[in-house]
Amino acid sequence: MKKFMIEREIPGIGKASVADVRNAASTSNDALAKLAPDIQWVESYITGERTFCVYLAKDEETIHEHSRLSGIPVSKVTEVHRVIDPLTGQKA
Numbered sequence: 001m002k003k004f005m006i007e008r009e010i011p012g013i014g015k016a017s018v019a020d021v022r023n024a025a026s027t028s029n030d031a032l033a034k035l036a037p038d039i040q041w042v043e044s045y046i047t048g049e050r051t052f053c054v055y056l057a058k059d060e061e062t063i064h065e066h067s068r069l070s071g072i073p074v075s076k077v078t079e080v081h082r083v084i085d086p087l088t089g090q091k092a
Contacts, residue, residue: 001038001039001040001056001057001058002056002057002058002059002079002080003042003054003055003056003079003080003083004054004055004056004057004060004063004077004078004079004080005052005053005054005077005078005080006051006052006053006054006055006063006074006076006077006078007050007051007052007074007075007076007077007078008050008051008052008053008072008073008074008075009049009050009073009075010049010050010051010073011049012049013046013047013048013049013050013051014046014047014048014049015048016046021046024072027070027071027072028041028066028070028072029041030069030070031066031069031070032066034069035062035065035066035069038057038058038062039055039056039057039058039062039063039066040055040056040057041053041054041055042054042055042056050075054080060077060079063077064077
């Protein structure tokens, strides 16, 4: 599967209650179950007006199908080609 970064513009999401976030995650999980094994949610980051979500999926269309099933909008999908971290800069 490929790795994708999904940006979602959701006004006020940073002020959402714990219950609202839990409900959104549950709705997402329901859609994921319908699309399994072609998609997996890894994690999401919530900012003031956006979420940035990391997913594994067979293709970008599967990401958009998850959005349609869950009702959670997708603003931008970017395929991740490589991941680096501080250890990448260390010499052997």
